[in-house]
Amino acid sequence: MVEKKKVDVNEAPVKAKNVGKTKEERKKSAMPQRIIAIVFWLLAFACEIAAILVLNKTLYVGDATKQMYWLIGLLVADLILVIIGSQFWKKGNDIDPASEKDKTRYFLQNQMGLIVSVICFFPIILLLLNNKDLDKKTKKIVTAVACVALLVAGLFSWDWNPISEEQYEKTVSDYQATEIFWTRFGHSYHTSKDCPALKNTKPENLFHGSITEALEAGRNDPCDFCVDQS
């Protein structure tokens, strides 16, 4: 009889929307982004391998002109795939940032996109520079394309505003109960809708929600006007 009235103590309390996620939950939510990033990076690397095979004629695609177009096409595909992968990787880091305590790991995790850019372009640049088979003009053009692609891939893959796990946790605990605002294009989060920095933001470009949502959207820079940075 008594048993029937027993309250289930294991029933989880209703989770408030603003409460931050645990490390495990963050890891889990970031996993799909990271897997997608790695798939895109592997495809990019496959394009580089294909380009190398076209370059040394293991893969014969036709005369010199055709070979040049194939090389450029594969390098462009390589570039697009690296950049897409890096965006997913950065998104994963916004959701589950690396700890600052281990400096090497912090750097590697945040700048993995840059490392991948180097892996996906540097070997073929070296092979192009040492190639004696291509005519001078083709060699010049394809090498220039590969160098520009490396530069562009690096710029788009570098994480310009990484956040550490420690900063993330502090920010979430500081603003758990605050409604946060952010915009479609900015990197900042705001604690006031009336912030002067938001004055010219169109309503369709203004978002609001919990601090966790703002950080997961990559808005991790405290606004200079409305966020107390003392």
Ligand SMILES: [Zn+2]
């Ligand atoms: Zn602001």
